[in-house]
Amino acid sequence: MVIPLPANESITALPDEARRLLASTKYFVFGLWAFSIVLGIFSPLSAISTWCLAIFGTYLLHEDPQMSSCYDAIRSSAIGQCCGTGGLRMLMPFFLLGSINSMVDAASLIQFFSTYGWKTFEMIPVDALLGIFLCELSCSIISYRVLKLVLPTGPLADGYQELANGPAQAGRPGRPLGGAGPGGVVPQQPAWKPFQGTGHKLGG
Known part of the structure; x- marks a missing residue:
């Protein structure tokens, strides 16, 4: 699926x-970096997906x-070689x-x-996770609103588009791919006819 974003990725x-x-x-995105670092101290594996989202956001807003300084640091690392140059192409993955x-x-x-009730928020990793959740939710809502402004709307917005000389639709005659014949007249297709002629017997 191709997302029809503007040709200019800026x-x-x-x-x-x-x-x-x-x-x-x-x-x-700054909040994602800060809270994910705190969470990574206690549970590095749990923070991986948040780090990925923070990288996407940094590349989107490079x-x-x-x-820019954070983007340059990531870009010059081995991880940065997998994300391209960033820009608007990161909007959909970020969302x-x-x-x-x-x-x-x-x-x-x-x-x-x-499980723990209100005592849950006495644990630092859970507090960091709550901050991450709020940042993720806000990023999702904002990026969705941006996508609605960027993506085209209308009957052709779903990615299906009729060709100029496409096949006929209900109640509308089609046009041949080669266009009209001489004089602007569309040639009629010959009707199919059954076999006519003399048969031959095998071995005769």
């Missing part, structure tokens, strides 16, 4: 409202002056991973709360 190609929304996303992470972390928080 954030400056977005509408004003979309740029304002993405500008506010950087604070939640043109922001406050993100999808943020949505998945927020649902998984919400389920984990509900499980912790149902």
Whole structure:
């Protein structure tokens, strides 16, 4: 599936409202980095998905002056070689991973709360997980709103588009791929006829 984003991958190609929304996303990306580092001290494996989301967000917003130093550090590392140059191409992965992470972390928080009650929030890893969840949820909502502003709307927005000389639809005659014949007249296709002629017997 190809996501029809603007040909220019720079954030400056977005509408004003979309740029304002993405500008506010950087604070939640900073939160992802901060809370994931705290969580990684206690449970490194649990913080991997959050680190990936923070990297996606950093690559998405790499043109922001406050993100550029972090982007350059990741870009020059071995991890940065797997993410390309960033820009708007990271918008859809950022939205999808943020949505998945927020649902998984919400389920984990509900499980912790149902087991330990309010004492759950006395544990530092759980507090970090709560902060991560809020940042992930905010990033998902903002990126979804940006996608709605960027992606086209209308009957052809689902990715299906009729060709100019495509097949006939119900109640509408089709046109041949080669166009009309001489004089602008569409030639009629010859009707199928059964075999006509003399048969031959085998061995005769």
